[in-house]
Amino acid sequence: MDYKKVIAERIKEHIDLELEVIEGLIEIPPKPDMGDYAFPCFQLAKSFRKAPNMIAAELKTKINGEGFEKIEALGPYLNFFMDKGAFAKVTIDKILLEGDSYGTSEIGKGKNITIDFSSPNIAKPFHVGHLFSTAIGNALYKMFNSQGYNSIGINHLGDWGTQFGKLISAYKRWVDEDALEKEPIKELLRIYVKFHDEAEKDPVLEDEGRMYFKKLEDGSPEEVALWEKFKNQSLREFESVYKLLDVKFDSYAGESFYNDKMDSVVKELEEKNLLVESNGAKVVMLEEENMPPCIILKGDGATIYATRDLAAAFYRKKTYDFYKSIYVVGSPQALHFKQVFKTIEKMGYDWAKNCEHVGFGLVKFADRKLSTRKGEVIFLEELLNESISKTLEIINEKNPELENKKEVAEKVGIGAVIFTYLKNKREKDIVFNWDEMLNFDGETGPYVQYTYARGKSILRKAENFEGEADYSALYSVEEFELVKTLSNFNEAILYGLDKLEPSILTRYIIDVAKAFNKFYNAHNIMATEDEKVKVARLKMVAATCQVIKNGLALIGIKVVEKM
Ligand code: ARG
Secondary structure (H helix, E strand, C coil), X not given: CCHHHHHHHHHHCCCCCCHHHHHHHCECCCCHHHCCEEEEXXXXXXXXXXXXXXXXXXXXXXXXXXXXXXXXXXXXEEEEEECHHXXXXXHHHHHHHHHXXXXXXXXXXXXXXXXXXXXXXXXXXXXXXXXXXXXXXXXXXXXXXXXXXXXXXXXXXXXXCCHHHHHHHHHHHHCCHHHHHHCHHHHHHHHHHHHHHHHHHCCHHHHHHHHHHHHHHCCCHXXXXXXXXXXXXXXXXXXXXXXXXXXXXXXXXXXXXXXHHCHHHHHHXXXXXXXXXXXXXXXXXXXXXXXXXXXXXXXXXXXXXXHHHHHHHHHHHHHHCCCEEEEECCHHHHHHHHHHHHHHHHCCCHHHHHEEEECCCCEEECCCCCCCCCCCCCCHHHHXXXXXXXXXXXXXXXXXXXXXXXXXXXXXXHHHHHHHHXXXXXXXXXEECHHHHCCCCCCCHHHHHHHHHHHHHXXXXXXXXXXXXXXXXXXXHHHHHHHHHHHCHHHHHHXXXXXXXXXXXXXXXXXXXXXXXXXXXXXCCXXXXXXXXXXXXXXXXXXXXXXXXXXXXXXXXXXXXXX
């Protein structure tokens, strides 16, 4: 039950203000003895021609107090004390009744949301930054779907550009086919790095690279076949990461998909007199917006990243008629997206305002330094596997008897990594620290998963909690806090979507786990004497597990029944 709404409705019966306005005025008092919600009456003084204190006192006598323990007038405030037992009953019954769909709504019905996320580059490693995008994008995808929206996940693969000419040249010169077969991306990276080293000594290589790219663009069969080979091999590796993470996309339309869709955009830009020459290139000037120009065509007439993003934006609008179009890409690309969106706006399309760049910070490691220039990167699959094996070590130590240890380690190990990405505001840099992220007592994935498993173990021991429950006794600070937290699930999702910030939901899940553990430590559930109160507490445990499970599912993490 949304108490704020209920209170607003009750107040509205007596005063002539919009429901939303009343709701907006309702506050959470600073101290619990001042009630759970408060309505300040200052604003009404003018229209009522009365002192706020009087208005509060009068409202108190008139208002319908059903479902509240009491309603008090304190100075200019009307304070509402919830009936905690009734609140616990409504909340827990609702959660247990709705089960896996608790937290969902239909508010987004009929609205399409395109989410461009993950989007790694062919022949390059799927790196820790792409995992950031993957984790955020996947969470937003699921969160939007949970509210009735229709999410469309798009993997905008980096599969086009002059670098592929260089790669073909490097391939012809240095490839080791066996290595390529075994670990394609490592081998492609090796020859690509070699190309750059060699090109510094021998500039002819650059020309050769350009020549091959031209051939590729012109559709020369040999070059196209090589490019396809690189692409398929890279995808094979990406797929195994997506499988580990259980992430799916609705479209793999990458940059090359827009090769035949850019002409019309360039033409339209020309027709609308937006293209100007600048140092041989064709650009859209954005100086009035205090931005550098958006380059559309390079000096040699070739298109670039931005041209493809423009074409992609139009394609997405046409194909999906999106309500919102989201791009989950690192913050260093913020300017790029601003330029692209501004260009669309200048072309006269007001849906440009529905395009949004969702940026995120950098990823660093506490235990190592990486030089990308030397081709040092962390391969994601290795990172995930490292997390799984470290988790397995911890389980072997803590609970050697556990069944399905490997499966548990996989869910918990991967969950720990995803959780680390989604736990803080996305713009904040991440420092990977194994001890921290695998700590069962910290604000971590394993902590939340462990809390879930602990709840499940209580329920297994209790066996039957279907009997009659007496909620009226669930009014301790810990119990009320837990129920309140459980009741806020939908709000946490909606707030997270409003800010496009999955961390809001992640933090909420941490809050649930913390509130549960406080409750668990303060009350010996199994020793509760009154059978009906015991049943009520057990149902509260079941409701907590349900909310943790639903919450984690929305951020792409699975629960384990035992750990
Ligand atoms: N492939 C790019 C990179 O790795 C990300 C692409 C993001 N999406 C887009 N529509 N530009 O940086």
